[in-house]
Amino acid sequence: MSVGLEHYLVLSAVLFAIGLYGALSKRNTIAILLCIEIMLNAVNIALVAFSRYVAPEMLTGHVFAIFIMAVAAAEAAVGLAIIMAIYRRKGTVDPTDIDSMKR
């Protein structure tokens, strides 16, 4: 069976799931950011694959992916800034320790 759309979609799902798992289980906020980036990449793969196989002439998926990259960069920047701010105050980047508000 030659590689087709389904292969890319499964790969995308697997990568997304790995990212999701990491985001939910890592005890380091920066690692969570890393995992979110994996998830976004997974989405990008799906988008580009769709673009290639479903609507090859429009390149809409490519456009989408570019925007996602831009937003991801912005989000990473802001995210890091917040993590820095917390780190300066609390001296930790462990999300399980950052729970002063609950219930």
Add this chain to the structure above:
Amino acid sequence: MSSQGFWLIFLLPVISFVLISVLVKPLTRRDSPVAGYITIMAITGSVILSIWTLAEVLGAPNHEIHVPDIIWVTIGDFTIKTGIIMDALTAVMVVVVSVVSLMVQIYSLGYMEHFVHHDGDTYTRYYAWMSLFTASMLGLIIADNLLLMFVFWEMVGLCSYLLIGYWFHRPSAANAAKKAFIVTRFGDFGFLAAILVLYTNTGTFDTAQLSDMAATGLLTGGILTWAAIGIFSGAMGKSAQFPLHVWLPDAMEGPTPVSALIHSATMVSAGVFLVARIFPIFAHSIEAVTLVATIGGFTAIFAASMGLVMNDIKRVLAYSTISQLGYMMLALGAAGIVLNHEGHVTVEAAKAAVAIGIFHLFTHAFFKSLLFLGAGSVNHATGTFDMRLMGGLRKAMPWTYITFLMGALSLAGIWPLAGFWSKDEILITALDGNTLLFILAMITVFMTAFYMFRVIFMTFHGEYRGGESEEYRHPHESSKVMVLPLVFLAVLAVGVGWWSLGGNFAEFMGEHHPHAAGFFDIFASSPWPIISLLLALAGIGLAYLMYGSKRISAEKIGARFKMLYNALINKYWFDELYENIIVKKALLGGIFAGFQEVDANGVDSVVNGVAEGTFGSGNIIRRLQTGQLQLYGLFIGLGAAVIAIVLFIVS
């Protein structure tokens, strides 16, 4: 005077009540007797009008005057009218009520003086209520429909309540008042139910129409019987018939004139009057009349038996009253049984049949109020009602003694006083109705004579035993204003019985049988009058032996029949049964307490429980909110996955 003028009989005391409560009370000094004068004037007016009414009715065809109704409330087809009826029954009753009331009001001027000057009472409150009572009682009598009767029926109950509780600061008086109201109300429930039943099935409240319907067969069967029984339950309450008799002895907590007026002569006989008023309905139900006769006969001997041992003079009289009311019921019931056996019962026949019972009511009113007023006079002299503290008052209070003796003889049924004539007719009717009841009635004759002369001997004979306290060391005759009514009533107690001679009274009520004509003819017609007279004399004799000459020791007899004596002195434990066992334990302590528990710990705690449950689940749900952001993220993923899976499964 138009026929609507009859309303005045009732309205005069109403005006008196309004005047006293609106004008006299704020405008006069506390001890001013103006209220008394107003009441006496108003009731004098009523007496005059009553006698005039009697005369009018005597002259009217069928002894009945029709007065047009006034429409009161209309709701669609439902109409309530107010109206009055003037017939023989009414005429007799208005005379009794207004005359006795007048005597009592005059007497009260003297009687209440003591309390006004010593205890800080006022004439106004007393006379206001007395006026209101008289008005209500007269209203009850003249009303031509059951609803209006019920209205006044309740009003007299209210006045009774107020006057029994006149000395409300005494807990015993307050309790007695409450008891009287509630026990009678218990009976009134039946009355109300009967009114509902009758209205629903006939569409009218009018007594005359109802009587006609009963006579013409429009109203029959179970409805009729149940209605009659319902009405009788009202009558049982008001007339203190077994088993609703318990309130009347306690009602003696009120001022004695009140006992004389309300609790012997008028209100308590309203039950008898009520039954008489719609007797056609009763007469058509053999069950109902048998019930009336049985309850009446039993009550007569049952109450008399308790009267045998009481030491409180008013209580003896109270039991006597219950017993005599039982007689009246017996008379009505027995007459009804007789009538029912005869077959077709017309309205006229039924109306006539009540003559015997009503005649006893008529005579009893006078001599019993006389006896009560006499007891009040004695109380004034001794400060007590306990006969064990009295004795020998014959010399100190000759007028009281003589009048009281007349009353007692009349009550005992001694020829030729009023009581003899009325009681004798009852005995004869009872014999016609039911032999067992007749025997009970005969025994009661003996008991009645005995307990009355027990009172006479303990109170007026022998040595004075000192009264209530030092203050009453030297008893003296009461003031003229008190003695005068006594004398007047004594005359009536002796003489009113003679109206029945030759069947005059019965004829007035509508009966047309031939009757024995003269004073002595009665003994010729049958042996029973002489036997009952002998029984009464035997009772007097026994009383003399035990309490006059003291040849027989009352204590010894008491000791020998200890069980019986205890039963009597404890009133067969009925108060105990009602108040402690049924009301306190079973109802208040049992069922009602159960409801209260259900309310507080059931219904309400369900409500509170729901609230707490909601709150609690809030506390549980917010535990999920751990502050761990990854948990929150987990829920996002999980939620999406679950929704997707559910949708996949569905589609």
Add this chain to the structure above:
Amino acid sequence: MNLDLLAPEISLAATAVAVILLDLFAQRKGLLAIVSVIGLAVSAGFTIAMYGDPSRTIFNNTLAVDNFALFFKLLFLGIAALVILSSVDYVSKFTRFRGEYHALLVLSALGMMLMATATELITIYVSLELASISLYVLAGFLKDPKSSESSMKYLLLGATASAVLLYGMALVFGTTGTTQLGEIAQQVQTLGVQGVIDNPALILGIVLLIAGFGFKIAAVPFQMWVPDVYEGAPTPITAYLSVGSKAAGFAVILRIFSTAFGLPNWLSLDWGIVFAVLAAIGMTVGNVSALPQTNIKRMFGYSSIAQAGYLMVGLAAMGVASVGETIGQSTILFFLLSYAVANLGAFIAIIAITNKIDSDLIQDFSGMFKRSPLLALALTVCLVSLIGMPPAAGFMAKFYIFSGAVQNELLWLVIIAVLNSVISAFYYLRVVKVMWLGEPASAEKVPSSGALRVALTLTSLGVLALFIFADPIIKAAESAAKMFGS
């Protein structure tokens, strides 16, 4: 190219830039708020000028200028203006970055406006991120531990939710081959009922969209960030989050679901039921969890979850409704407006009070009627509205939104919802009780600035006005929703 149709957005962007520049030069920092509000007003002026014109699309169908979008634009502009007014006291405590604060507020409003206008998935996504990123920053603006924590949670969860949303968008794109809502609608309709049933990827895509947007509107179970973020964020921003970002989420959901997934009926019934279930759970969870709260901001967090539940009743009605019925949409619009006014009013009063007493605990509101009767009264009026009792906007909103549901045979949901309102009365009234029954901790009056008083007066009168003069507003909502009808 019709750039004039973009005048509201362009003026807003310009305002943001102007505010930042002004911050560099101006000595009187109060000017920043004034300039921002003026900018918002200008934008609102442009918006009103366009109101009532027939619907148009620009930029190759990426943006739609229609009554629906304009309704939301005005709503966002109003919300932003009120938040800025209510922030005046708050911001005056900042030593730096006051320009940035206002600029970010304006930028996020711009993002929300674009969300309401966009008709194309990519644009929707970028606009959403514009609004979100500004809000992430604003939530952490205080830089104290709580504020930063709230910002971090918001950002990390927001980004995760965005990823989920993007996956959903990707699947929708993959199944339909386009990102234009109108074209998606055509594709889905040509699939037909059986085609949709045989297309699990599309359904998964829709579910992931629900999850992604559910995060924005605080729908269960995507709502758990709400209490924490609300508690930590600066109070004006909490207010902004609770109404602005939620309204924007609903705007997008309304547009996507009624345009793209409105037909076939089977599909809309499907997501309608999903929203109905989420609504029932959401309001129950929100209300019940709000009961034991002691921190007022946190309580409002839970309460906003519950309010999202009520709003989703409208979404459910919208899904269940027959073709061409727009009662669900219009009831949501009216509810959002009423909720925004009442919630903002409540927050404005809370801002004024907490500024003085320096505590978010409900018990510290004790005796507020003595310290500032008008604040207490205004807060009470707003709380009454949030309970959904007359004579306040909230009542009309609930009546209207529930009537939409009953009409579409969702009586069971309405009964759950009205019972939930009863639960909510308890915790809202507890605040009232504390204010009016408690003894004040001190006799000191609670001061408030002119701007705040203006905002408070506007909102509390608005709460009453939306009740009494509901008719024109409901008509406006209906006309805004009508474009989804045919």
Add this chain to the structure above:
Amino acid sequence: MALDFAFWLLAIVSVAAALAVVLLRDVFRAALALVLCFIMVAGLYVTLSADFLAAVQILVYVGAISILLILGIMLTRDVQRGSLSNKLRFPALLVALLFIGTTIFAVFNTPWGVSAGAPVEPTTATLAGRLFGENGYILTVEIAAVLLLAAIIGAIVLVREK
């Protein structure tokens, strides 16, 4: 055939790299694994005839985002306790597996409308047209610009001390 081989290679390596990101205790190494993963994804883009995108991927992700993240890791280095897993490991795994499961179910049960059309190659010019052209995403680009502005302001505000 070569394309198939390239796909499998890239796919396996990228999944391995992603797993490394998730499983490695050392965050720094995880970041390096992430860079590897990004590069593999760029390769995948090439197999999908998205040449321009692959370049952007290298530039933006490998060149910018990764560096940014590594910088962040460096700055918070002194608290390195590694990147352990929290208590939610198993639920998280469950969610991840559920996700894979539903997606795969959806992927294999959906009749994808695969187009027979040949991919546009090279993509740069077409993309430029789509992004900046008359009927393209020019407005979205502008919005993204504003977004970046907001992010820059935000980052500055957040990292600078009061």
Add this chain to the structure above:
Amino acid sequence: MDSGWLLAIILLPVAGTILIAFIPGLSERLIRYIAALFTLVSLILAVIVFAGFDQSIGGIQYELKASWIQAINANFHLGVDGLSLPLVLLTAFLGFIVVLISWKIHERVREYFAWLLLLEASILGVFCSLDLLLFFIFWEIEVIPMYFLISIWGTGRREYSSIKYVLYTLFGSAFMLAGILSLYFTTEPHSLSMVDIANRSGVIVQSIMPAAVIFWLLIIGFAVKLPVFPLHTWLPDAHTDAPTAGSVMLAGALIKMGGYGMIRICVSILPNVAQDFAPLLLALAVISVLYGAAVTLRQTDLKRMIAYSSVSHMGFVLLGVFALGEVSLTGAGLQMVSHGLLTGLLFAMAGLTMHNVEERDLRKLGGLARQMPVIAIVFSIAGLGSLGLPLTSGFAAEFITFTGAFSSTIVEGVEAYTLLAAVGVVLAAGYILWMLQRTFYGPVLEQYNGVKDADKLEKVYMFAFVVLILLVGICPFILTDVIQLGVSPIASLIGG
């Protein structure tokens, strides 16, 4: 021309509220006078409206209709008929009287009178509304003033009681709202007008919901307010802990909204369903009467006792309503007015006694008839009326209710229910007399020497109450003639 009267009656107290609340610097005295003035004028207008009601034509009069929310076809629609008019009058009367009752309030006077007047306005609004939405709005508005009145000026567990009151009411009205909405959508064209819906009664055009469901949704709301067992437990708490004026308003006017709603909406709009479920509701009526009376007998707190007696007495209203006869409905209407006067007076007197004696535990009271004779007499009159003594309104109302119910041919077995309910009258005698005895009779207690009797103002309102009680008792036709005009069209809807 006469359309503005009702609006004026409702708006006058509102205007009073606004004046009192927002004019700064008013003295306590002035506030009281403003409150008295506005409620008095409102009362006078209500009397004029009552007098001007054309009994020869009946129907709905003094109508005022203005379009409000076109989208849902809601109108601002006011009007009175024979059923609502006496209740409007009662509310206006009580509204004025409670201002007098509150004359001695010195705590937070401004708020107090503002809330009191708003409360009156909202109750008046309920009775005047002919539009379901408007009706519901007034119904809900009432909750807030009452909440404040109980929680701020109340006694005992006032916070618990007030929130319980609110939640209970909202619980009921939650169902009611669902019912109203369902009703709205079952009509075609959708209508919220009570008149229109009732005129098309029974014709469920679009069956979104079974009529029975709608009926029960609505009845739950009304049953909470009336109250009907087992939804009554808010009442003892609220009545007991409310300030005197609050109790008077609550017992006097507020709970009447329940009975009124049942007749106005449940019975007249869904007569057939009402007939189907009448036996069940009659059973609840009997339970309410007897259970209420039984629990009353167990109370030891003066106000709590009166409160529970209301549960029992409002059971008679339920009996009258669901006996479904013309006479019984009239009786129910009369019973509502009568109970308003009697229980209003009872609470006023209880409040006065408690205020003057500073004791409310019946076990600790006694002998007060000597120390406060006027209060004792008036209290007794109210009590006797409450136990259904003839010549008081209580008797007239109860008797007409019983007769009407007993003779109603609509419901099977209604006789048994009526008789059982009538037992409540006997029990009423028990608890009323016990209460009077415990309070006023028995030995005079030293510690209460020197307690004050009623002052002039108090005598004035007592007198007003007593006169009305006797007037209605002696001349019930004043009200029954009017009420009958209102209920006979409703009764004629029922297939009997």
